[in-house]
Amino acid sequence: MEYHIKVNSPLIFAPMEGVTDHHFRKMILTEYPSWDYIYTDFLRLSTNQNYKPSFILKFFGIDQYDLTDKYCQKVILQILSTPKSTSAYNILQIADLGFQWIDLNLGCPSKQVVSHKGGSYLLSNLKELEHILTTIRKNFQGYFSVKMRTGYKNSENFKDLLHLIEDCGVDLITLHARTQTELYRGKANWEMIKQASKQSNIPIIGNGDIQTLEQLRQFNTPATCQGVMVGRGAIRRPWLAQQWYDNKKFSLAQENTLRVAFMHKILETYDFLDSTARLKKMKKLTHYLFDSHESIKKSQLLRSNTLREFMQEAEIVKPQFKD
Ligand SMILES: Cc1cc2nc3c(=O)[nH]c(=O)nc-3n(C[C@H](O)[C@H](O)[C@H](O)COP(=O)(O)O)c2cc1C
Missing domain, CATH: 3.20.20.70 (Aldolase class I)
Known part of the structure; x- marks a missing residue:
């Protein structure tokens, strides 16, 4: 080939x-x-x-x-x-x-x-x-x-x-x-x-x-x-x-759903790591995963003590602007 x-x-x-x-x-x-x-x-x-x-x-x-x-x-x-x-x-x-x-x-x-x-x-x-x-x-x-x-x-x-x-x-x-x-x-x-x-x-x-x-x-x-x-x-x-x-625009709500799915994929990808290491990884990525106007969300996520807390917080992301 x-x-x-x-x-x-x-x-x-x-x-x-x-x-x-x-x-x-x-x-x-x-x-x-x-x-x-x-x-x-x-x-x-x-x-x-x-x-x-x-x-x-x-x-x-x-x-x-x-x-x-x-x-x-x-x-x-x-x-x-x-x-x-x-x-x-x-x-x-x-x-x-x-x-x-x-x-x-x-x-x-x-x-x-x-x-x-x-x-x-x-x-x-x-x-x-x-x-x-x-x-x-x-x-x-x-x-x-x-x-x-x-x-x-x-x-x-x-x-x-x-x-x-x-x-x-x-x-x-x-x-x-x-x-x-x-x-x-x-x-x-x-x-x-x-x-x-x-x-x-x-x-x-x-x-x-x-x-x-x-x-x-x-x-x-x-x-x-x-x-x-x-x-x-x-x-x-x-x-x-x-x-x-595809020349396709997504609404903020659609993007939030896609982002949560991506975060789950990341967690699956690193499931060979223990939960402390995975939480550390997710916190490191937090800076990149959110737009600059979402700084409140970022700081909330960075305060999470467990992976469960982190993902719960991530999943209740609401669009901050009207679509
Ligand atoms: C955390 C991080 C690690 C990077 N590591 C590399 C690297 O290994 N090799 C490289 O050529 N560029 C590296 N870069 C630069 C990026 O590939 C890219 O050129 C830069 O972030 C600008 O593009 P962006 O604005 O789309 O992020 C790194 C950037 C970041 C933020």
């Missing part, structure tokens, strides 16, 4: 470390199959090259890479690499396991990651970035994408970055339109996504702050980008991809 990459306006579920582990990814692809792709959170390449193949496959969520497997067709392995940890050996190990599409993280803003010259740090050093991109490109024949921000401290070298990435043979860019310094503050700059699409000969997937069908309609247009990735908004509305393809 040939690997087919749908680059015609894909809708992609974003990688989110601490959320999108392989249990979560499987649940999303089963319950919300309209997402075209979902990225793994990042696999940190190791400097001493000591990953066993079974560790990489387990991280990805499988025992063996199999192109006929729907999961393998839809899940993209994201790696986090530094100038030190990028080696032909590391990349060939992934290539030899059969992966058809890998993504390089050039966006992580965390202090720990950038202090090791990984993630968004690489946007500030074109020489080191070039070394990493060419090492990956030379040793990986499959589809190779990067997920980047618009720059490190600022976006002054944005055009140079786009040129370099394209010249190094990268096949697709996902652009979270903020700099490292901006973290998640302010608004994502969709104008820069539009500019990048105009300037690049490779597809640009736009990313940042999409929460609703209306926003998808506004930004997922050929004039702006060649597809959209949704992160926090996809936890809030995992049904968003289906809404897009």
Whole structure:
């Protein structure tokens, strides 16, 4: 079976470390199959090259890479690499396991990651970035994408970055339109996504702050980008991809019902954890599960002492505005 990459306006579920582990990814692809792709959170390449193949496959969520497997067709392995940890050996190990599409993280803003010259740090050093991109490109024949921000401290070298990435043979860019310094503050700059699409000969997937069908309609247009990735908004509305393809609006009451069903799915997904761990997980997700105007609800949920209390509180959500 040939690997087919749908680059015609894909809708992609974003990688989110601490959320999108392989249990979560499987649940999303089963319950919300309209997402075209979902990225793994990042696999940190190791400097001493000591990953066993079974560790990489387990991280990805499988025992063996199999192109006929729907999961393998839809899940993209994201790696986090530094100038030190990028080696032909590391990349060939992934290539030899059969992966058809890998993504390089050039966006992580965390202090720990950038202090090791990984993630968004690489946007500030074109020489080191070039070394990493060419090492990956030379040793990986499959589809190779990067997920980047618009720059490190600022976006002054944005055009140079786009040129370099394209010249190094990268096949697709996902652009979270903020700099490292901006973290998640302010608004994502969709104008820069539009500019990048105009300037690049490779597809640009736009990313940042999409929460609703209306926003998808506004930004997922050929004039702006060649597809959209949704992160926090996809936890809030995992049904968003289906809404897009069905062109269907939901009322607030319908969304509340869908959200409660999603929360139950999450609990089922992690039923191997004890109730304290599951309550902790649900509390962690609470921040993303509700819209910003629902802050009262969030604080009530965060005060729950048991899972039962939490779910009871969640299930009596009433729409705060008239439909
Ligand atoms: C909790 C969390 C974890 C994240 N982990 C990753 C990651 O592992 N790899 C990555 O490329 N981006 C990661 N991101 C960034 C998201 O993929 C996305 O680019 C960002 O949240 C902006 O999109 P959004 O506004 O749709 O959420 C993470 C974001 C959040 C909130």
